[in-house]
Amino acid sequence: MLPQLFEQPYKEKGGLNRIRHKVDGLLQQSAKVRGTTAMFLVAFRLEFHILHPALISLLNFLETLPNQESALAEYRSHLGLFINALNGHGLTKPEFKLLGETIDRLWKDNSNLAVMSNADSLTGIYNRRGMFDALLPLIYLAQRKKLPRLEAGLRRDYAE
Numbered sequence: 001m002l003p004q005l006f007e008q009p010y011k012e013k014g015g016l017n018r019i020r021h022k023v024d025g026l027l028q029q030s031a032k033v034r035g036t037t038a039m040f041l042v043a044f045r046l047e048f049h050i051l052h053p054a055l056i057s058l059l060n061f062l063e064t065l066p067n068q069e070s071a072l073a074e075y076r077s078h079l080g081l082f083i084n085a086l087n088g089h090g091l092t093k094p095e096f097k098l099l100g101e102t103i104d105r106l107w108k109d110n111s112n113l114a115v116m117s118n119a120d121s122l123t124g125i126y127n128r129r130g131m132f133d134a135l136l137p138l139i140y141l142a143q144r145k146k147l148p149r150l151e152a153g154l155r156r157d158y159a160e
Helices: 009-032 036-050 053-062 072-087 093-116 128-142 151-157
Strands: none
Touching: 009 036, 009 053, 036 072, 036 093, 053 093, 072 151, 093 151
């Protein structure tokens, strides 16, 4: 039922596995870290890795699923709190304000890239990938509900 979100899914999976190992290492490191400044730096590095474009694409895809809580809105809220904390700490250490601005920019740029990969930048209309990403869940719904057999031709085109 999942649409093909990535041009090279196995390459993306390898990249995401490398990020997971980095994040695991950072989480282990955070247990040993003392002091507010050191903790903010570890947290910044974690957020930097989490803002990988593939993860943003996955969050955007989850928004299309029915009856799901909004992981995108939850992460956006979390990120806002983190940036506010960095900015607050930036009153004593200006470099933390810069880190907050950097994370905010990465979030916005990666979110825009995820949207642009599915839509024409001039018109905002879905491109081929966006159209199939939107239609495929409806096709599977039609299959489950035993609706007319329109889905076979669309599924074949999508697989090509």
